[in-house]
Amino acid sequence: MISEAVNHFGKVDSLILNAGLSMWTRFDQITDISLFNKITEVNYQGSVNCVYSCLGELQKNRGHIISITTAQALIGFPNASAYAASKHALHGFLETLQLELGNKINISNVYLGWIKGTNLRANALGSDGVKIGSKHHKHSSRAIELEDCTSKIIQGIERNKKTIFIPYFLKFIPWARVFFKNWLFNKIVSVTNQEER
């Protein structure tokens, strides 16, 4: 795929890691543990494979890797053990890559909250490792419109931002985690309970 892109466009200078697979089940209710492999394979290993295949091109062109990730890459989240773990792993991988390569490439992380209008919830895996489909829980009023999300991502990429938080208040998670950990964890649990209603 990368060779085809180089043949067609002459170079690869941007890689957007967007593919993602989610879940919605507590860990103690999982009946098919292969759910972890499926999610890790897409969210983590799939991204590593893409980076591996075009790193030479990206280095040659001072390229840009943009990871479309989630606040769950920064903090655990109920009903999303494999998803949060795979996004934490991707975060650690990209941070290490940035340390190893310095300014030879740019790496940006886009941390998303809940976004309306995509298939993430319908495609999410349930406790039996099968897609939830139309039975998925509906979005609350807190979810962001897809168009708002995509235009903020494009704006952030154009401005070469290292981190983009959508919605913006997610920016406070790492800080709140240090200073108000109990409050933050209670808030996450209560938000998840509301989502399940």
Ligand SMILES: NC(=O)c1ccc[n+]([C@@H]2O[C@H](COP(=O)([O-])OP(=O)(O)OC[C@H]3O[C@@H](n4cnc5c(N)ncnc54)[C@H](OP(=O)(O)O)[C@@H]3O)[C@@H](O)[C@H]2O)c1
């Ligand atoms: N929507 C949200 O609320 C939300 C929140 C936080 C983070 N995110 C992140 O945003 C990214 C995009 O998700 P989305 O909301 O747009 O969900 P989506 O509508 O389900 O899109 C997921 C994308 O991943 C691709 N994909 C899934 N499994 C794949 C596989 N095995 N191989 C190759 N491609 C695969 C899908 O390709 P096909 O269409 O070809 O299947 C699709 O393009 C994900 O990384 C997700 O974690 C979304």
